[in-house]
Amino acid sequence: MPEPTAPLHPPTRVAVIGGGANDEHEVSLASAAAVTRAVRTLGLDAVPLTIDRAGRWRHTDGAALTPSAAVALLTTCDAAFPALHGVHGEDGAAAGLLGMIGVPVVGSPVRAGALGIDKWVTKTVAEAVGIRTAPAVLLRRADAIDALPLDPPFVVKPTTGGSSNGVSVVRQADEYAAAVELAREAGDDVLAESFVTGREVDIAVLRDRTGALRSGATLEIGVADGALFGRAEKYDGSAQFTVPARISEGQHAAIEQAARTLYDTIGCAGVARFDFFVTDDGVVLNEVNTSPGFTEQSQVPRMFAAVGLPYVDLVRALVEATFRDDD
Incomplete structure (x- = not known):
């Protein structure tokens, strides 16, 4: 594997988009800041941009950008990495804009974002391909x-x-x-x-520049019986993560197979996280996240670090995948 500081080719200038006009604004800013640091560590020119809570484009120093100025700046970049979570971003909106202006997207396209963000649609698709979900x-x-x-x-x-x-x-x-x-x-x-009683176990999948699917380790979320893994536990540092999850080889295989099937079925690109419950009766899908939290301490980077792909190299792999060998 190349050293993290070695420059990439062909992209040299990468826009990193954070924020968003939704209730995940602050989480997205943290993801974008981490991605920006990694892009710069790779020797690339990072162009950080923020979408504020009202949906306006800004430089990260707070200076306002008109929509046309934002598009003009984006089109100077070789690729864009939307570290956006939630509606008006992760739902395919950002990918659609970037595709229309000809900027390659690091991550999932419009279809996967739109399908993945809607939990009802995700359940419908999952059931259609034989993946169990809760009633x-x-x-x-x-x-x-x-x-x-x-x-x-x-x-x-x-x-x-x-x-x-x-x-x-x-x-x-x-x-x-x-x-x-x-x-x-x-x-x-x-x-x-x-309500599903079982272990909460997640897995992440990415498609690399060769077109191969790569899985991270499983990650088990420690919560009390009958409790939810809520917003506070996700971001206050109190969550207990076990990597790899304490599950059998058969359960791991079932989770990985279901995740890979869904990744391809909904048309993901880049990295996506798949959340499951492991119950006495088998594996149950909870939800799909096509733009998961992406700080160095977030779940997805932890999963890939556990299989030998540390944070900066994970960002490298995602950027390189935007320019796949078989494209």
Whole structure:
């Protein structure tokens, strides 16, 4: 493997986009800052750009950019690395813009972003290719919430939310209305999903520049029985991660196969994270993240570091994959 400081070819100038007009703004800024450091370590010219909470483009020093100026700057770059999480970015919006202006994207294209961010659609696709998910009911904004959609306990969450925003567990009937209201603060459509008891185990997959799929190690999230892996635990440093996960070879193989199948089915590129529950009855898909958190301490870099691909080399692999040998 080349030394991290060796310059890459063909890209020499990479835009890194962070922020976003959504409730994952701060998380995205942290991911973008880490990616920018790695790009510079690789000897490349990093061009950091921020989308503020109102959707306006800015230099990272805060100076405003008109949309036309942002496009002009982006088109001076050989590639763009959108470290954006959530709607108006991860959902295919950023990939669509970059594709329209002819800037190669580090990461998934429009289709994968749009499919992956919608948890209901993800479940539908997964079930169609034989990957088990928890029983669920979709609640549109106009749907009444008079009757319980499932027997408690069940999880209520926005279909397009991230970072566990708007997620809660309904353990008794009188908690249902408040749970839906909380979820609708983070998105119009809401998913009520049967609570799954099992180990929370994630895996990440990327396609490298040769076209080969590469998997990171499995990662187990330590949470108390019956608890959620919520936003606070994700970002306050209290989460307990075990890499590789304490699961059998057969369970690992089932998770890896399901992740690779979904990666190809929804059309991912770059890296994607696949979250599962390992239960006594088998593996159950939780969700797919086509633009996962990407600081040095985030889950995906931990998974790849465990298989010999440290953070800077992971960024290298993602940038190089944008210019695949078989393209």
